[in-house]
Amino acid sequence: MHHLRPTAIAGLLMVLVPSAAALSSCGFDYPTDRVSTIAAGQNNRDASVDALGIRVLATATGEGRLIGSLANNLKDPASLVDVSGEGLTVNIAEPIEVAGRGGVNLVDQPQVSISGKFTAGDVIDLVLTFDTDETISLEVPVVKPCFQYSEVPTEAAEEGAAADAAADEELIEQTGESESAHGEESGDATFVCDHETPHAEEGGH
Template identity: 45%
Template sequence: MRLRSLATAAAVIALAAPLTSCGFDYATERTYTPAGGANNREGVVDVLSAVVVSGAEGSGTFVASLSNNDGAEEQSLTGISGGEGATIEAAEFEGVTVPAAGLVNLAEPPADIVLTGDFTAGDFVPLSFDFGNGERISLNVPVVADDFGYWEGMDAS
């Protein structure tokens, strides 16, 4: 009897590990975007693969893809500023319009959104993005050297 109980307990333990992986929220169903840049999918406009490409300490060009999840109305990026505690400023730029259910890559053609502040390649900078619909999102964006292959023939500030 004792041997049978021991065998049953061993069988239950052996089956417990594989069965505990059953359930909801499978890893293959989660959004995962391997990239060198930062991503934010909280608002109507997704900010994807965001980086600051820097050719000199304290200056860089903001590059990202903007994806509009609103299928009915175009959206616009109206401003970028340093996040909490950051001394980063964006030079004035013309707003970036993202068509309804569309995507805009700020590197093609270059949007020339130049940032200045206390940063260098290898840093992460907190940035806040303002959109025409009133949304504001924040994101920690990596600063990469302009020799990293983000574009050819464009002079990064």
């Protein structure tokens, strides 16, 4: 009878153990089978309508709008009917309907404006209520209108732009120069976008 030497047995085990581990994981936990989570903002999948990447975009201290996405898991339409938070005033002009098995980007919907004691960098508690008799609670980050948020329309930004234009026109009439000619920045420094959007470095460094 032939017997395997101890060194041969050890070598055989080294080959078999990794193979068994690899086989035991086959067919399970593929990355494509996992739920995709939007990194920026707050997510909640506890209700029939998923709230994804929910943020408050602020253009000034105490003023902002709700942004993010809603995804309806039902066959029938569902609507966001109310947004609330302690110490906050929220204006939702009309329910935001999400088609059955569909989704909406809140940026493309009538603005849900929010005012209260907050500024960029804060996290505030919001409760979203749907016509499915479901509510969800979120701890929502407050972001400023820089980089990818710079093109998102807000009521405060529109009003501020109109006021700045009127003030600039008045200054030109009085002095012959506009405020921008002095190269001065005004307003809350919290909302100054003083860095360019970062890009990946070239050359593989």
